[in-house]
Amino acid sequence: MSDVVAARDAYMAARQQVAETRLALGRAIREARNQGLQQGVIAAKLGLTREHVRRYQDEYEKRAGIKPSGGVGGH
Secondary structure, three states: OHHHHHHHHHHHHHHHHHHHHHHHHHHHHHHHHHOOOOHHHHHHHHOOOHHHHHHHHHHHHHHOOOOOOOOOOOO
16 A cells, blocks of 8 residues: 555655646746747747747746736636
């Protein structure tokens, strides 16, 4: 049973790392955009769509309290 618990703990740690890394990516995107780099240029360099780039930045801004999270009907 300890193997199951250890595997679960490793899984939860990995999920936390992914969440933190996504936020770091969003922060880096925001900083690049604040320096004048266009969203399309960032997307092309990362091999993502502009929408993905926007979502990473948006997620960071909401978590950092820079942008309201916008519930139902909110913007």
